[in-house]
Every structure is written in C-alpha cells, then in structure tokens.
Amino acid sequence: MRKRIVILGAGTGGTLVANRLRRLHPEDSAEIVVIDQDDEHVYQPGLLFLPFGPAEAGDLVRSRHGRLRRGVEFRQAPIDRVETGAQRVVLGDGRTVGYDVLVIATGAVLLPEETEGLTGPGWGEKVCTFYDLQGALALRAALARFAGGRLVVAVVDMPIKCPVAPLEFAFLADWHLRRRGLRERVELTYVTPLDAAFTRPVAAGALAGLLADKGVGLVTEFGTAAVDGPGGRLVSYDEREVGFDLAVVVPAHGGAAYVGRSPGLGDELNFVPVDRHTLQAAAAPDVFALGDAAGVPTSKAGSVAHFEGAAVVENVTRVLAGRPPAARFDGHANCFVETGHGKALLLDFNYDTEPLPGRYPWAAAGLPLLKQSRLNHLGKRAFPWLYWHALLPGRDLPGIGADMPVHGKKGR
Amino acid sequence: MATTTYAGRPVTLDDEGFFTDPGQWSEDMIPELAASAGLDRLTDRHREVIAFVRARYTAQGAAPAVRALSKSSGVPVKELYQLFPKGPAKTAARIAGVPKPRGCI
Ligand SMILES: Cc1cc2nc3c(=O)[nH]c(=O)nc-3n(C[C@H](O)[C@H](O)[C@H](O)COP(=O)(O)OP(=O)(O)OC[C@H]3O[C@@H](n4cnc5c(N)ncnc54)[C@H](O)[C@@H]3O)c2cc1C
Numbered sequence: 001m002r003k004r005i006v007i008l009g010a011g012t013g014g015t016l017v018a019n020r021l022r023r024l025h026p027e028d029s030a031e032i033v034v035i036d037q038d039d040e041h042v043y044q045p046g047l048l049f050l051p052f053g054p055a056e057a058g059d060l061v062r063s064r065h066g067r068l069r070r071g072v073e074f075r076q077a078p079i080d081r082v083e084t085g086a087q088r089v090v091l092g093d094g095r096t097v098g099y100d101v102l103v104i105a106t107g108a109v110l111l112p113e114e115t116e117g118l119t120g121p122g123w124g125e126k127v128c129t130f131y132d133l134q135g136a137l138a139l140r141a142a143l144a145r146f147a148g149g150r151l152v153v154a155v156v157d158m159p160i161k162c163p164v165a166p167l168e169f170a171f172l173a174d175w176h177l178r179r180r181g182l183r184e185r186v187e188l189t190y191v192t193p194l195d196a197a198f199t200r201p202v203a204a205g206a207l208a209g210l211l212a213d214k215g216v217g218l219v220t221e222f223g224t225a226a227v228d229g230p231g232g233r234l235v236s237y238d239e240r241e242v243g244f245d246l247a248v249v250v251p252a253h254g255g256a257a258y259v260g261r262s263p264g265l266g267d268e269l270n271f272v273p274v275d276r277h278t279l280q281a282a283a284a285p286d287v288f289a290l291g292d293a294a295g296v297p298t299s300k301a302g303s304v305a306h307f308e309g310a311a312v313v314e315n316v317t318r319v320l321a322g323r324p325p326a327a328r329f330d331g332h333a334n335c336f337v338e339t340g341h342g343k344a345l346l347l348d349f350n351y352d353t354e355p356l357p358g359r360y361p362w363a364a365a366g367l368p369l370l371k372q373s374r375l376n377h378l379g380k381r382a383f384p385w386l387y388w389h390a391l392l393p394g395r396d397l398p399g400i401g402a403d404m405p406v407h408g409k410k411g412r
Numbered sequence: 413m414a415t416t417t418y419a420g421r422p423v424t425l426d427d428e429g430f431f432t433d434p435g436q437w438s439e440d441m442i443p444e445l446a447a448s449a450g451l452d453r454l455t456d457r458h459r460e461v462i463a464f465v466r467a468r469y470t471a472q473g474a475a476p477a478v479r480a481l482s483k484s485s486g487v488p489v490k491e492l493y494q495l496f497p498k499g500p501a502k503t504a505a506r507i508a509g510v511p512k513p514r515g516c517i
Contacts, residue, residue, distance in 0.1 A: 114479075157479050193478075195502075221499055223478065225490065237493035252479060268483040273472070297474070 003030045003320050006089060006099035008079055009256075010036035010064040012044075012392070013291030013305035014105035019394035020313045022069045030320065032071070033097060035089065037078045039064045042133055043384055045302065048165055048338065050136040051143050052176045057133055067392050079106070082262040084284040101286050101316050104272050106259070108161055108292035108300060112251035115156050115224060122229020127247045130169060131161070142246055143176070148185030149245030151177075154234055155192050156224045157252040158199075161292055161300045164347070166190070166250050167197060167207055168338040173248075174214040175340030189217040191234065191242055196220060203347050203355045206370055210339060224249075253300075255293055271295035276351065278325040279312050286319055288312050298351060299333040306391055307332045310402040332404040334360070336380040344376035345369075350404040361405050418444045423509075430505060430512045434469065437509025445507040450498060458495050461487060462508045465501075469510040477501050477513045 005021060007014045018034050025032075046060040065074040078092035088098045110131055112118045118127065128139035153170045160166075170190045177183040190197070190211060196204035197211060197218060211218050223237040227249065234242045255270030264283045267273055272289040273282040276296045281287035289295075290312050291305035298304055308329050315325035331351030338344045346369050347355040359366035367376050390397055413432065414425050418441040424432045431437055442462060446454045464485045469475050478501040482489045492500035501513045 158477060195499075223489070223493065223499070225493075237490060238497050268476075268480050 002028065003100040004098065005030055005032045005101050005103065005316060005320070006097055007032065007034045007103040007105060008036075008082075008089065009104070009106035009291070009293070010034050010068065010074065011041065011105060011107050011291065011305075012302045013107075013293075013309060014103070015041070015064070015067045015392045016306060016309045016394045017103055017105065017290065017312055017316075018072045019067075019069045019392065020309065021316060022072050023394065024313065024317060027071050031073070033073045033075060034068060035075045035077055035079060035091070035097070036064050037076070039074075039076055041067055043387060044161070045380075045387075046384060047130050047133065047136045048168055048172070050133075051130050051139040051169075052172055057137055060133070062388065067388075069393070079256070079258045080261065081258050082265055082287075084262070084265065084281075084287060087286065099286070101319055102288070103312060103316060104259075104281070104287065104289040104293050105291045105305070106256040106293050108159075108253040108271075109256055110251045111254050112249075114252045115249075116226040117229065118156075118227045118249060118251060120227070120229055125229075126232070126245065127227055127229045127249060129249055129251060131165075131250055139248060143173075146182075146246050148182055150187045150189065150232075150243055151246050151248070152189045152191055152234065152242055152244040153248045154190075154222075154224060154242070155194075155250045157193055159300055160250055160253050162302075162335070163199065163299055164207075164335050164337045166192075166248075167211075169248060170216050171210065171214060171340040172338055174216060187217070188215065189219060189242060189244075191219045191222050191224070193223050194220060200347075200349060200354050203349075203370065206345070207337070210372075214340070253292075259293070267295055275325075276331065277311075277328040278315055279308055279329055280315065280319075280325050288316060296329075296331070298331040299335065301333055301335060302387070302391075303334040304332070307334075307402040309394070330403050332402060336376055336383070338377065338380060339372050342377050343372040343374055344380050345372045346376045346379070348404060353404065361401075426511075428512060431509040432511070434510050437466075441509065442507060445509070449503050449506050451496070451503075451507075455495075457487075457491075461485060461492065461495060461500070461504050465504045466508040466510065469505075469508065475501065475505040475508070475510045475513040 007018050041062050041064045043060045080090045080092050082089050088096045090096050124138040128142050129135040130139050155166050177186050197208040198204040224234050225237040226235045232244050259266035259270040273295045274289050279288050290308040292300040311327040311329040314327035335347045336344050346367050348360050349355040357370045360369050423436040426432050496503040
C-alpha cells in the first residue's frame with residue numbers, strides 16, 4: 001500500500017529531508033507532502049550581513065516550492081495542530097491531512113512581545129533585531145543614521161538560533177564602524193544571559209579574547225527583564241542597567257505556536273522533545289523532529305538540521321518498513337564565526353566533545369578550527385551557493401559527513 | 413571536580429559547583445547547600461522551586477532554564493529572581509543537586 005510521509009515546514013530541514021526521501025522512495029510506494037504557511041524561503045545566515053551591506057533583501061529569498069524535487073507535493077497552509085493519536089495534521093481552515101510518518105521541521109519563532117517594552121516605542125528605530133528580514137532592513141537604516149554613542153548587542157534569553165550570530169554581529173559592527181571612521185566615537189557592548197561569551201567553555205575563552213581585542217565590553221548573566229526604548233536602557237531582573245543609543249536585540253525564541261495546541265507534542269517552550277540520537281518524538285513513534293523545532297541539547301543551526309537530516313531520513317524509512325529507528329545523530333554542530341576584517345573562525349563540536357583546535361574536515365588540507373583565517377571567511381561566503389544548490393537538494397557535501405570527524409583535531 | 417560534605421555525607425561537585433551524581437543528593441542537604449549558594453533565608457517558596465527543579469530533572473534528565481522554569485512552575489520570572497538573585501535556574505539546580513541546566517546552548 002502507498003504510504004504517506006507528511007513534512008511540516010519547508011525551511012532548511014524540511015526541504016532537505018523531503019528531497020532526500022523523494023530520491024530514496026519510488027513515487028508509487030510513498031507520497032510525500034510538505035506543508036508550509038508561506039512560499040518564501042529566506043537564507044537566514046545572510047541576515048547577519050544585511051545590516052552592513054548593499055546586498056538586496058531579494059537576493060536572500062527564493063520560493064519554497066521551487067526548492068522541492070518533482071514528485072514532492074507542496075501545500076501552502078497554516079498548521080493548526082497535530083493529533084498524534086489520530087495520525088493527522090489539522091490545517092488552519094479545518095481540513096485534515098493523515099500521515100503514516102510525520103516529520104516536524106517548523107523551526108523556531110521570535111517572541112519579542114515576551115520581553116516588556118521590547119516592541120514598544122523605539123522598536124525598529126533605536127531598538128532593532130537582525131533575526132528576521134524586516135528587522136534586518138530596519139537595522140540597516142538605523143545603522144546608517146548612527147553617528148556615534150552606545151551600541152549594545154543583547155541576547156534576551158537562550159536558546160536562540162545560531163548562538164554565535166550575535167557575537168558575529170558585534171565583531172562585524174566593530175569592523176563596520178572602523179571603516180566608517182566612527183569607531184572612536186562608539187562604545188560597543190555585548191550583553192548575554194550566559195556566564196560567558198559562549199556556552200561551550202573552550203570556545204567561550206577564544207571568543208571572549210576576541211571581544212577584548214576589539215574593545216567590545218562584555219556584560220554577562222544579564223537576564224533582560226525590560227527594554228526602555230525612549231529612555232535608552234536595558235533593565236535586568238536583578239535591577240542592573242545597560243544604557244544605549246542603539247540596541248540590537250535578539251528576542252526570546254520558542255517553537256511554533258501550533259505545537260502548544262497539539263496534545264502531548266511539545267515542551268513548555270513549544271519545542272518538540274525527541275530522543276537526542278534517533279530524533280524520534282517522545283509523543284509518538286511515527287513522529288520525528290529536526291532542526292530548530294527539536295528539543296535537543298545542541299545548537300539550533302542550519303548545519304545541525306543538515307546533519308540531523310541524515311538520521312531522520314534513515315529512521316523514517318525504517319519506521320515505514322515496520323522496524324525501530326537505528327540511525328543515530330551525534331549532536332554534530334559546525335559554525336563559521338565571522339570575526340570581521342575578512343576573517344572567520346570555525347567551531348566544530350557534538351554532544352560529547354568540546355570545540356577543539358585543529359582542521360576540518362581533513363587533517364592536513366581542511367579549514368583551521370578555532371582560529372581566525374581568511375580561508376574560513378571564504379568558506380562562509382561560499383556557503384549561500386552550497387546552501388541552495390547542494391544542501392537543500394539533499395546532495396552530499398564533499399568531505400562533510402553527518403558524524404563529527406575526529407581525525408583533523410588536536411586532542412584535549 | 414571536588415569532594416565536599418553536606419549533611420555529613422560526601423558529594424562530588426564539578427568545577428562550577430554542580431552535583432556530578434544527583435543520586436548523592438538528599439533533601440536534608442538543602443539548608444547547607446542554600447547557605448553555600450549565598451541564600452541567607454530559605455522560604456517555602458524557595459523550597460517549592462527547588463523541589464520542582466528536582467522533579468523536572470528526574471522526569472526529563474535535564475534541569476530547566478529560567479524561562480522554561482517559570483512557564484512550567486507558574487512562578488513569574490521576576491519572582492524567581494527575587495528568590496534567587498544570582499540566577500534562578502543555576503542556583504536552584506545547585507541546591508537541588510542536579511547538573512547545570514543545559515537549556516543554555
Ligand atoms: C541571523 C541568523 C544567522 C544564522 N546563521 C547561521 C549560520 O551561519 N550557520 C548555520 O548553520 N545556521 C545559521 N542560522 C540558523 C539557521 O538558519 C536555522 O537553524 C535553520 O534555518 C533551521 O532550519 P529549520 O528547518 O529547523 O527551520 P526554518 O528553516 O526556520 O523553517 C521552518 C519553517 O516552518 C514554517 N512554519 C512554522 N510554523 C508553521 C505553521 N504553523 N504552519 C505552517 N508552516 C509553519 C516556517 O514558515 C518555515 O518555513 C542563522 C539564523 C539566523 C536568524
């Protein structure tokens with residue numbers, strides 16, 4: 001009998017899993033349906049550069065349906081909830097779609113309204129974000145107007161997508177202001193709820209050193225309770241204050257709201273608890289989640305969605321054949337960190353291993369890990385092409401397997 | 413790693429002062445743990461939050477980060493900070509004898 005695989009979300013994770021599954025399963029054995037609320041696929045890593053550059057917003061956006069292989073059905077509709085007991089998805093207009101296996105890849109949403117004052121007066125003018133397209137464009141205008149004063153980059157709460165992106169923003173802002181001859185007139189500060197610049201100790205040390213080198217102040221363990229746009233200050237829960245003339249804020253994140261409306265599916269932040277290795281949902285054996293939507297203890301990043309995709313494709317295939325999942329994701333995350341001046345460093349880690357120095361993915365010829373280099377920067381700049389033409393279509397990237405390679409690394 | 417004594421029994425802590433083995437913890441350690449975390453007054457509300465963190469860890473294998481802690485326990489974030497001024501999620505996890513909240517990744 002023909003089975004039906006339903007994939008929720010046509011972003012990074014949903015698209016690459018749909019394309020890989022389509023190649024693996026003949027059309028007469030499995031129907032593949034992908035559901036998304038809109039048809040605009042934004043290349044999110046590009047949002048980091050948008051506030052500083054002439055890049056056109058349109059360059060970052062392509063249609064979602066155009067990224068899917070022939071034989072994958074795309075449906076544009078908001079999802080209202082999932083009923084795992086009845087094995088069906090209920091859409092916004094009340095129609096239902098039944099499934100044999102469900103893959104959840106609906107990512108994370110920004111929740112700026114959860115922080116007092118954040119979306120109040122000044123939002124989009126002196127309080128901005130670069131985490132979505134509209135925000136990044138407003139920030140570009142605000143930066144162009146900015147002629148000096150206190151520039152603050154603040155993360156409200158974890159988890160967030162691409163936890164290095166706000167640090168990169170601080171590095172790039174330093175470089176941008178230097179080129180404009182304004183750096184002397186700007187006090188640049190990085191504000192984080194964490195007790196260090198990054199969550200993994202080895203990387204935190206390297207990144208804190210970079211902040212210091214660039215003269216960026218670091219305020220840690222700052223749980224932002226309120227943003228006062230007109231008064232130009234962030235206020236923490238323990239009543240500390242950081243003043244600003246322009247604030248770049250990364251709002252709190254959560255999972256998609258429909259997860260909260262789906263009985264038993266999500267946690268209190270609407271992320272989907274899964275087995276951290278097989279990515280099978282705690283709620284039901286025929287449901288998997290990957291990407292930002294999944295509640296696993298690794299970074300929320302496109303590279304992670306890519307590595308998780310390999311395990312999800314195999315496990316979906318096994319469950320369809322009536323077998324238990326066996327493929328295991330190891331927590332592998334891989335992030336290029338732009339450090340300004342045309343350089344970048346590369347972090348590579350998994351559930352068990354800290355980011356290590358060395359080279360990736362090959363010991364001799366790979367990219368330097370945890371060290372600034374022009375090669376890493378070029379790697380990051382080459383990524384949009386790889387993203388659209390290799391990663392989303394579900395092709396294998398040369399030398400980049402899902403499991404974290406250990407051979408290029410210097411041991412602890 | 414270091415070994416310390418609470419309520420007369422030895423426990424192993426990691427470099428940041430979190431239990432490496434939650435099985436070594438028992439409820440009678442709470443007052444001493446709270447004192448070493450810098451809390452000079454321990455109210456029922458504190459105990460409620462600590463018990464909640466412990467239960468969450470037992471059920472899910474991880475201590476919640478502050479926003480998740482607030483949403484699931486129903487204690488507003490502001491109050492959590494009043495109870496544990498040096499960071500509610502971390503302080504409560506220390507006193508509850510569980511590893512550092514991994515929500516912060
Ligand atoms: C500024 C920035 C910089 C970044 N830089 C990097 C980087 O350098 N490297 C890296 O690896 N990652 C980076 N990332 C992270 C990366 O973009 C995400 O982790 C990745 O896109 C996650 O993929 P996903 O499939 O989980 O979610 P997404 O790609 O976000 O897709 C989720 C999809 O679900 C749909 N959806 C949600 N709710 C519903 C609903 N109710 N009904 C219907 N559809 C719904 C959405 O429309 C969306 O299409 C960055 C992110 C940002 C914001």
